[in-house]
Amino acid sequence: MIKEHKGMTLIVKTITRLTVGLILLYGIYIVLHGHLTPGGGFAGGVIIALSFIHLMLAFGREVALKKVSRPIAGLFESIGAVMFLAIAIFGFVGGYFFLNFFVDKGTPFNLFSSGIIPLCNIAISLKVGAGLFAIFTALVLLKVKSKGEK
Amino acid sequence: MNIVPLFVVVPLGTAFLISLLGKRTKGLPDILANSGTLLLTVLSVGAIFLVKGAGVQVYKVGGWIPPIGISMVLDGLSSFMLVTVNLTAFLITIFSISYMEKYTAKWKFYTLFMLMLGGMNGVIITGDMFNLFVFLEIAAIASYALVAFGIEKEELEASFKYMVVGELASLFILLGIALLYSFTSTLNMADMGRVLIADGPGKLVPFVSVLFLVGFGIKAAIMPFHAWLADAHPSAPAPISAMLSGLLIKVLGIYALMRIFFNVLGIAPSILNILLTLGTISMVAGGLLAIGQSDIKRMLAYSSISQIGYIVLALGIATPLALLGAIFHLFNHAIFKSLLFLNSGAIEYSTGTRDLRQMGGLNARMPLTGTTSLIGSMSISGIPPLGGFWSKLIIVFAAIKSGHTILGLIAILVSIITLGYYLKLQRYAFLGSLKDKWKGVLEVPFTMKLSMVMLALICIATGALLLPGIREVFLKMAQDALSIGQDYAAVTFESIK
Structure with a gap:
């Protein structure tokens, strides 16, 4: 582990190794509790993306891209968008676009409640998380290329 | 199942599916x-x-x-606009099949194209x-990316300029919407109209009108706000130039200007005067x-500014006849400006140049492009019996009938100027003797021909x-939807029940 010369110092790498899992879990928590507590798909998606960006900042681009490559990020982004649209279209079952089609809405303030909203949150988090990660990698790529040209 | 939400679902769905599957499957x-x-x-004709x-x-x-x-409202004006947009977009996608072959990553082009169409x-x-603002941003952001699609130096510059000016416009619009929301406590357009009728315009509505006039004025490239258009529209690939000039600015x-000013805010005489002035200047x-x-x-991009001027002038006159003229000219311009941009794309596809001075005699090698371009040019210049003649005639009639004789005369004069520069285009590009270096030029592939012929027809x-x-089915319904003005609120709530 110490052999890796890319990225930042050992202190940063160690702290990152300890925190990155917690950040990812926290992001997932925010997404899943989006209908109960402040936050939701967008905020949670950003936090999930940040955990990977954190890896990239500490260990260098290659390590993060080994975990999530750009095609995979693109795939997740498209799946998020299609999933959100599919949830909206499933509303047609009850006659309306975006209808909350679950008959059993659950008990309020339980994790499994409020119909399609948690599903929408998951779709949004996929789209936002993968999108933000892809944008960040694109920016990093552009920077490296312009340095190489000089 | 109601067809109304499908106009958003279908383009967004195709956009996401193309981005998901398009890269792997040719x-x-x-x-x-x-x-x-x-x-x-098909759906919009059904609408x-x-x-x-x-x-x-x-x-x-x-x-x-x-x-x-959130509600979606399908009335005469929106169904008319849907036909205009989707028909033109369909013919442009046919053209893109062959034309976009010369670019890599066609699937990215189609994804952005369908996103832009979904936004519109x-x-x-x-x-x-x-919701209008959100869709407006979807269409605008997709168009910024599409202008930069070739990623050459000047395309990136044009796209950046377009983005800065476009976002400035969006900020004006967003500020206007925020102020209106604080004034009326509702975001539904019909409900907003109802509150504004009940409470009176107050001092806020004139201020918001100015914000909207600047915001939508930039989006429509009315004259003092036009500077971005002449860079952005020529830089994009030809199908996108056709989309931007033919549809996006409208x-x-x-459309947003018409809907908000006529149906929600209620049009004031001072605003009409501003529209008359700006329309004439552009x-x-x-x-x-x-x-x-x-x-x-x-040249085609500047011509778009001029033709948008006709539409804004007619809106400023605001008699029922003038509104009919505005709507009809909007439809005509979408068709012939798309055709002319596709023609320019065909010339670029075959010869590799956009410079008029280097062309000449292309009619000999590209007869179909030449003929369709002649039809488009004559239509935009107002030669009878082509479409452009009738819409300009209605606008000139409406101007003279409502006492704006001088504006009517200016409209006729500009029509002659239009004929002048389109004849220049024909003379330089298609007529005359064929230059030696174009001896080997070939006519464009079948799908591009098909699209151009259909637009010319x-x-x-x-x-x-x-x-x-x-007329009663297509134009009159759109004109009526505008003429009812603030009764839009009553009509909309009537049909909710």
Whole structure:
């Protein structure tokens, strides 16, 4: 582990190794509790993306891209968008676009409640998380290329 | 199942599917995009008859009753705009099949194209003020990326300039919407109109009107706000230039302006005077600037500013006849400007140049492009019996009948200027003797020809839209939707029940 010369110092790498899992879990928590507590798909998606960006900042681009490559990020982004649209279209079952089609809405303030909203949150988090990660990698790529040209 | 939300669902769905599957499967993006736009065209023609038969349709998204939930409103004006947008977009996607082969990553092009189309359809169909802003941004952001699609130096520069100016416009619009929301406590357009009728305009509505006039004025490239257009529209690939000049400035600019000013805020005489002035200035200045251009697409871009001037002038006159003229000219301009941009794309595809001075005698090698371009040029210059003649005639009639004789004369004069620079285009590009270096030039592939011929045929046939019987279905319904003014609120709430 110490052999890796890319990225930042050992202190940063160690702290990152300890925190990155917690950040990812926290992001997932925010997404899943989006209908109960402040936050939701967008905020949670950003936090999930940040955990990977954190890896990239500490260990260098290659390590993060080994975990999530750009095609995979693109795939997740498209799946998020299609999933959100599919949830909206499933509303047609009850006659309306975006209808909350679950008959059993659950008990309020339980994790499994409020119909399609948690599903929408998951779709949004996929789209936002993968999108933000892809944008960040694109920016990093552009920077490296312009340095190489000089 | 109600067809109203499909106008947003279909383009967004195709866009996401293309981005998901298009990279790996060759040919699929073409099939998906073309079948998507074809379906939308069929649906929008269906929408016209739906409105004709059953009156204004209000769709409750998620089953929430407006003004609580978001609503989608399909009335005469929106069904007319849907036909204009989706028909033109369908013909442009046919053209793109062969044309976009020379670019890599065709699937990215189609994804952005369908996103832009989804945004435009959303702007047209929505009945909610903030939703309009969201769709407007979807269409605008997709168009920024599309202008930069070639990623050459000048394209990136044009895209950046376009983005800065476009976002400035969006900020004006957002500020206007925020102020209106604080004044009326609602975002539903019909409900907003109802509150404004009950409470009176106060001091806020004139201020918001100015914000909207600047915001949508930039989006529509009316004269003092036009500077971005002449760079952005020529830089994009030809199908996108056709989309931007033919449709985007009309949907994001003119349609939103019409809908908000006529149906929600209620149009004030002072605003009408501003529209008259700005319309006349853009008409004249756009025409004069177009004469000197030697880049074929740049000339067409300035011509767009001039023709938008006609539409804004007619809106400023605001008599029922003038509104009919504005709507008809909007449809005509979408058709012939798309045709002319596709022609310029065909020339670029075959010869590799956009410079008029280097061309000459191309009629000998590309007869079909030459003929369709001649039809488009004559239609935009107002030569009878092509479509452009009738719409300009109505606008000039309306101007003279409402006492604006001088403006009518200026409109005729600008029409002559238009004829002048389109004759220049024909003379330099297609007529005369064929230069030696173009001896080996070939006519464009079949799909591009098909698209251009269909647009040219529509150009010839649009005059028929004024015939009694056809007029009532297509143009009259859109004109009525505008003429009712603030009764829009009452009509919309009537159809919710």
